[in-house]
Amino acid sequence: MDFQTFLQQFVNALSLGSLYALIAIGYTMVYGILRLINFAHGDIFMVGGYLAFYGVSTFLMPWWLAVIVAIALTTIFGVGLERVAYRPLRDSPRISIMISAIGASFLLENLAIVLFDARPKAFHVPEFFATNFILGGVHIASVSLVIPVVTAVILAVLLWVVHSTRVGMAMRAVSTDIEAARLMAIDVDRIVSITFAIGSALAAIGGIMYALKYPRLEPLMGIMPGLKCFIAAVIGGIGSIGGAVLGGLLLGIIELMTVAFLPELTGYKDAFAFVLLIVVLLVKPTGLLGKNQGEKV
Amino acid sequence: MKKIASALTLVAALVSAAAIVSCSTSSSDSDVIKIGVFEPLTGANGAGGADEVDGIKLANKLFPKVLGKTVQLVVVDNKSDKVEAANAATVLVQKEKVKAVIGSWGSSLSMSGGPIFAEAKVPAVAVSATNPNVTKGNEYYFRVCFLDPFQGTVNAAYAFNTLKAKKVAIIREVSNDYSVGLAKFFVDGFVKLSGDPASIVATSDYNTGDQDFSAQLTNIKQFNPDVIFAPGNYTESALIIKQARALGMTAQFLGGDTWDFNAFLEIGGAAVEGATFSTFFANDVPINKTSETFLKAFREEYKKEPAAVAALGYDAYMVIMDAITRANSADSQKIRDALTQTKNFEGSAGSITINAERNADKDAVFKTVKGGKFVFLTTVKP
Numbered sequence: 001m002d003f004q005t006f007l008q009q010f011v012n013a014l015s016l017g018s019l020y021a022l023i024a025i026g027y028t029m030v031y032g033i034l035r036l037i038n039f040a041h042g043d044i045f046m047v048g049g050y051l052a053f054y055g056v057s058t059f060l061m062p063w064w065l066a067v068i069v070a071i072a073l074t075t076i077f078g079v080g081l082e083r084v085a086y087r088p089l090r091d092s093p094r095i096s097i098m099i100s101a102i103g104a105s106f107l108l109e110n111l112a113i114v115l116f117d118a119r120p121k122a123f124h125v126p127e128f129f130a131t132n133f134i135l136g137g138v139h140i141a142s143v144s145l146v147i148p149v150v151t152a153v154i155l156a157v158l159l160w161v162v163h164s165t166r167v168g169m170a171m172r173a174v175s176t177d178i179e180a181a182r183l184m185a186i187d188v189d190r191i192v193s194i195t196f197a198i199g200s201a202l203a204a205i206g207g208i209m210y211a212l213k214y215p216r217l218e219p220l221m222g223i224m225p226g227l228k229c230f231i232a233a234v235i236g237g238i239g240s241i242g243g244a245v246l247g248g249l250l251l252g253i254i255e256l257m258t259v260a261f262l263p264e265l266t267g268y269k270d271a272f273a274f275v276l277l278i279v280v281l282l283v284k285p286t287g288l289l290g291k292n293q294g295e296k297v
Numbered sequence: 298m299k300k301i302a303s304a305l306t307l308v309a310a311l312v313s314a315a316a317i318v319s320c321s322t323s324s325s326d327s328d329v330i331k332i333g334v335f336e337p338l339t340g341a342n343g344a345g346g347a348d349e350v351d352g353i354k355l356a357n358k359l360f361p362k363v364l365g366k367t368v369q370l371v372v373v374d375n376k377s378d379k380v381e382a383a384n385a386a387t388v389l390v391q392k393e394k395v396k397a398v399i400g401s402w403g404s405s406l407s408m409s410g411g412p413i414f415a416e417a418k419v420p421a422v423a424v425s426a427t428n429p430n431v432t433k434g435n436e437y438y439f440r441v442c443f444l445d446p447f448q449g450t451v452n453a454a455y456a457f458n459t460l461k462a463k464k465v466a467i468i469r470e471v472s473n474d475y476s477v478g479l480a481k482f483f484v485d486g487f488v489k490l491s492g493d494p495a496s497i498v499a500t501s502d503y504n505t506g507d508q509d510f511s512a513q514l515t516n517i518k519q520f521n522p523d524v525i526f527a528p529g530n531y532t533e534s535a536l537i538i539k540q541a542r543a544l545g546m547t548a549q550f551l552g553g554d555t556w557d558f559n560a561f562l563e564i565g566g567a568a569v570e571g572a573t574f575s576t577f578f579a580n581d582v583p584i585n586k587t588s589e590t591f592l593k594a595f596r597e598e599y600k601k602e603p604a605a606v607a608a609l610g611y612d613a614y615m616v617i618m619d620a621i622t623r624a625n626s627a628d629s630q631k632i633r634d635a636l637t638q639t640k641n642f643e644g645s646a647g648s649i650t651i652n653a654e655r656n657a658d659k660d661a662v663f664k665t666v667k668g669g670k671f672v673f674l675t676t677v678k679p
Contacts, residue, residue, distance in 0.1 A: 005519050008544070012511035118343035120532045122563035132543055139545045214508035215539075216532050216564050220340065224506060259512035266513055267471035267502035 001260065004137045009260040010253075015144035015213070017252020022151045022209060023229035024236070024244035025158065026202030032239035033175045033195045035094065039101040040081060041203055042226020043108035046219065048074040048204030049123065049211040050116055056124045063126045071204040078200020079193050087189070112219035123215035143212045150209060151245065154202065158241050167194060175239075224270075231277045237290020246288060251276065329369045330627045332617060333389035335400030335410055335421070340377025341505045341530055344560050345402040345606060349424045352610030353399055355591075355598055360614075363621050371395055377505075379409040386410030390417035396627050397421070397620075399613045402606060404428030404475040411435045420620075420633035422613045425554060425577070425606045428478045432655045439636050441612045441649055443659040443679070445475070448553055448575050449482025451661050451677045455573070456483075456524045457490040460549055464498045466522035468513065468537060470529035471502035479528040479553050498522050503537075505530060510537045511544065518546050528553040535565035542568040549573065557605045562669060573665040578605040578646040579673040587615075591645035605646065605662075612644035616651075 001009075023045060030038045051073050055066025085104045089097045129143040162168040170191045173181040182188050210225060211217055228251060236247025251273055259266045280287060334353055336346035350372060357370050371393045375382035382401065389395050390413060398414055398421035401407045407426040414421040415437045423431050423440035427448060432438045456462045465487055470476035480500075488494050498520035501513040514537070517525065525541070525548045527534055538550050552574040561569060580602050583589045591611055595603040619642055620635035621627055639651040649657045663674040 001519070005515060008515045008518075009512060012509075012515060016509050016511070113339050118339040119347055120344060120560055120564065122560070122566070132545075134545065139543060141543050210508075214536060215566075216508070216536060218343070218532075220506075224508075256509075256512040260516065263499075263501065263513075263516050267504065269507075269512075270504060 006260070007136070008138045009256060011138055011140055011144065013253040013256035014249070015141075015147060015252075016256060017249035018148040018151045019206070019209060019213060019248075020225075020229050020232045020252050021245040021248025022147065022154065023203070023206035023225055024232040024248040025151075025154060025241055026199045026206060027230055027233040028236070028238055028241055028244040029158065029202065030195060030199040031233065032241070033171050034192060035175075036086065036097055037101065037230070037238075038199065039098070039226075040085075040104040040108055041199070041230075042222030042224075043105050043112070044074060044078050044081070044200050044203040044222075045207040045210070045226065046112060046217075046222035047077060047108065048200075048207030049217050049221065050112065050121075051204070052208045052211065053121060053123055053217055063124065067208055070208060071201050074204035074207075075197045075201045078196050078203065081200075082193065082196040087192070090192075109219055109223070116217075116219055118219060120216050120218040123211040123217050125212055125215050129212045141213075143209075147209050147213065150205065151248075154205070155241065155245055158198070161198075162241065167191070171195060228270075228273055231273050234277060234287055235280045237287025240287070240289045240291070243287055243289035250288075328366050330363065330366050330621070331369050331371050331393055331395040332614070333393060333395035333398040333400075333419075334370050334372040335375060335382075335385060335389060335398050335406075336372065336402055336424075337377040337382075337406060338372075338374040341532070342377040342403050342406070344531070344558055345425070345555070345604075346374075346377075346400075348558065348604040349400065349402050349606045349610035351599060352591075352595070352603065352607030352612075353424075353614050355595055355607075356611040356614035356618075358598070359594060360618055363618050364625065364627065366627065368618070375401055375406050375410070377403070377406065379405055382406040382409035383413060386413040390414060390419050395419060396629050397617050397632050399610065399617065400424055401426060403473070404431050404478070405473055407431045407438070408474065411438050414438065417629075418633070419629045420617075420636055422617055422636070424609045424613045426475070427554065428474050430474065430478075436655075437633055439616075439651055439655045439657075441609055441616055441644060441646075441657050441659075442554075442577055443661055444656055445479045445553075446482045447679055448661060449479050449484075450486040451663075452479075452526065452551055452553070452575055453483050453486030453490060454677075455575070455663060456526065456551055457487060460524055460551075462522075462524040462549070463491075463496060464520065464522045464524075465496060466499040466501070466517045466520060466525045466548070467497060468501050468503065468510075468517070468525060468527040468529070470505055470533060472505045473529065475553075475555070476529045480526065483526050483528070503529075503533065505533070507533060508536060510540050514541050514544050514546065518544060522548050524549045524551055526551045529555065531556050531558045531561040532564055535561045535569055538565055538572055539568040554605065557664065557671065559602070559604070562666065562671070565666075567669075569666050570669070571666060573663060573674065575661045575663055575677075576605045577659065577662065578608045579662045579664060580671075582673045584645075584647050585643055587643045587645045608644075608646040612646055612649060615644060616642060616649060 051070035055061045133140045170186045232247035232251045233244045236243025373385040375385040404426040427445045469480045499517045550572045554576040556574040557576040624631040624635035642649045661677045664671045
């Protein structure tokens with residue numbers, strides 16, 4: 001492999017990894033606060049993509065407006081989902097909420113098949129995202145430059161929200177101990193709703209970015225990215241926002257470098273993500289940047 | 298003891314009563330002939346399955362009766378999944394008790410249902426499953442399309458003779474029997490023509506549903522091939538071509554019948570311009586009277602252009618109707634025997650003669666993408 005090919009592969013990997021990172025942040029956000037693995041995250045991601053699609057194709061909005069509307073609607077949708085599927089189970093054993101999340105995931109997938117039709121739809125990619133740059137022989141699509149920037153901005157904003165605002169302080173309090181937070185006059189329901197709003201907005205942004213990079217929408221499009229980004233979040237240390245970004249980048253790089261250096265094994269690309277998950281869980285169960293908080297009772 | 302005995306008698310009575318009830322319902326169904334439609338309506342192959350069902354439903358609408366009985370289509374979704382396909386096949390033969398089956402799109406899915414149909418002795422007619430193993434050794438599986446050894450060979454000849462390709466790269470959908478099989482037949486054919494195994498410069502794999510192919514394509518780019526043969530699902534293939542163009546690759550893309558869907562054009566956009574593939578049927582060049590009837594009825598019914606597999610779906614239904622008529626019976630075994638005798642049946646996608654291996658010998662059509670549309674190039678006879 002010559003150096004130029006290697007550079008191209010590295011650019012490919014960074015572009016995929018930062019997309020994973022973007023989606024993984026949403027996962028980790030909800031988990032970090034609620035200790036709930038929101039299995040429906042990948043499906044909210046899909047809803048975000050479809051809403052943007054319909055905004056452009058059916059309601060003929062300019063793409064930037066469609067994106068804003070899609071993010072807003074998906075946020076409302078995510079908060080609604082929390083109210084219906086998770087809130088009534090707040091005081092039930094954690095496993096019940098997890099099962100409810102799996103149920104919500106299946107419901108959304110099948111609802112999407114009925115409502116949106118199982119045939120894949122072509123996502124409209126604005127000219128701005130479709131252009132290509134050539135830098136020293138390396139081809140870079142502009143969307144591959146936009147995604148890392150979006151990821152970085154979101155990372156910065158979230159770190160600021162969680163660590164430097166009153167809402168963030170309340171979030172951290174809820175994350176540490178829901179009962180104690182309630183005693184400290186923190187409106188737990190409101191904080192949970194805000195967390196879900198942020199998580200769903202992130203899923204929508206992720207879904208739209210994903211659709212800009214891979215302009216094919218289908219009802220089950222959220223499953224694989226959902227699983228991969230869950231793995232990314234676990235590798236980085238689930239609950240840690242920085243860890244999610246690290247895990248996402250790592251996953252993207254490992255996946256593509258496997259193909260680059262071991263071309264015979266390209267068919268097993270996805271398997272490496274899962275092998276990585278198992279290794280991390282065996283060696284460092286809290287993930288690379290995770291803190292050991294012990295099992296809460 | 299006595300109690301147990303009386304309980305047993307009661308159970309026996311109930312069971313026989315149930316049996317009588319089920320008998321009477323089935324006899325009241327006797328003026329209906331159930332035909333199973335075994336297709337992927339969701340998942341990676343959802344669009345292909347839906348297009349075939351369009352053709353099958355149109356045929357059913359135009360010809361709803363045979364032997365004075367109404368034909369009822371029982372559509373099951375095999376979900377583009379080999380395990381789900383086996384379940385769906387079981388539902389068709391055991392619960393719905395269909396007399397014959399049409400489908401599926403996709404060789405892997407057909408092969409998954411194959412043993413179940415064979416065991417229930419229900420004949421199945423594959424619409425666009427082109428892998429040889431679908432009908433091989435399965436006395437109950439038929440098909441109305443050509444086979445991959447033929448399709449692979451004509452593609453190899455096209456690449457070598459028409460495109461004058463010296464170096465060829467292969468991209469396979471490794472979890473798909475169709476894609477792997479077709480790639481193999483292409484490679485065999487091409488190496489035979491070029492006389493040089495090194496003319497195949499690279500082979501790369503991906504999985505159904507993958508979205509990112511940049512790593513595989515970057516690998517292939519180093520070898521600078523003239524032609525890339527990428528048989529596989531239309532959505533993945535459209536993304537592959539798109540990403541290849543974004544990486545600055547200019548090689549000619551060549552593919553198989555699975556590209557012949559509007560979704561391929563929609564997702565691929567300007568990138569798939571010039572992509573060329575072999576398929577079953579060209580809308581712009583009707584082959585015979587039945588094609589004309591089919592095209593007219595399809596455009597009226599659905600207000601869009603039919604995919605090639607819609608024509609084949611239509612033909613599969615018509616072939617079964619023809620077999621039922623000739624057998625003068627809706628008995629599965631008799632339909633099967635009549636299907637083996639199908640000769641020079643005029644289908645919308647060409648004449649169908651079922652040979653001893655239960656396959657149809659059909660012409661292949663080459664199409665290319667020009668101005669955002671599929672355009673007919675040439676016909677190749679077997």
